Amino acid sequence: MFRTYEWAEVPLVPFLGETFRTWMCVEYDVGLGWFNVLVEERNGKRRFPLILMVVGERALCSLLAQQSKTLVVRSVQFVSSGTINQSGHHRMEQLVKIELLSEHGLEGLLYEVENGTTYFVGDTNLQAFNGAYREVIFDTSMCLGSP
Known part of the structure; x- marks a missing residue:
């Protein structure tokens, strides 16, 4: 999760009953990865692009599952x-796919980015490419607003 501090809060006057809060900065453990998600709010013909900083695959999958006519994930x-x-x-790269790998109680995640590079995060004893059970938990087809 991202951590925030009271000193970093930007005081805003609520607009039309909005209850959100804003910060000048947030903190995150530099050893972990996260997702930069381009979403689009849609209201008729109007489009409002927004960037969400999402921590964790579960949160990403939840966001993908909540897509609708009025909110889509573009990338x-x-x-x-x-x-x-x-x-x-740090690198920010277009995500193509995430696979959950498991074998004999060991688990890991395999991230594939646009240029074909893969990154493995998980139990180092897991043989990621040798017979492990693989489940795709994200691929670009899940982004309903992709071009």
Whole structure:
């Protein structure tokens, strides 16, 4: 989850009864990944694009399941830490697929990004490419607003 501090809150006057709050910054553990999700609110012919910073595959799947005529996911980018992508710095890349891998009680996640690169996060004893059960939990076809 992202963490916020009271000193970072931006005081706003509520607009038409809105109850949201805003912050100048949020904090997140740099060793983990997260998702930069482009959603679009739709009202008739009007389109309102918004970026959501989503932590965790469950939250991403929940957001995808909540798509409707008025709210669609257009695209998802995976923000990987330097530990995950082994580059020493964060990368934001277009996400193509996430697979949940499991074998003999071991679990892991395999992220595939646009250029075909894959990142594995999970139990290092799991043989990710040798017979593990694989379940696709995200692919781009799940983005109902994709071009």
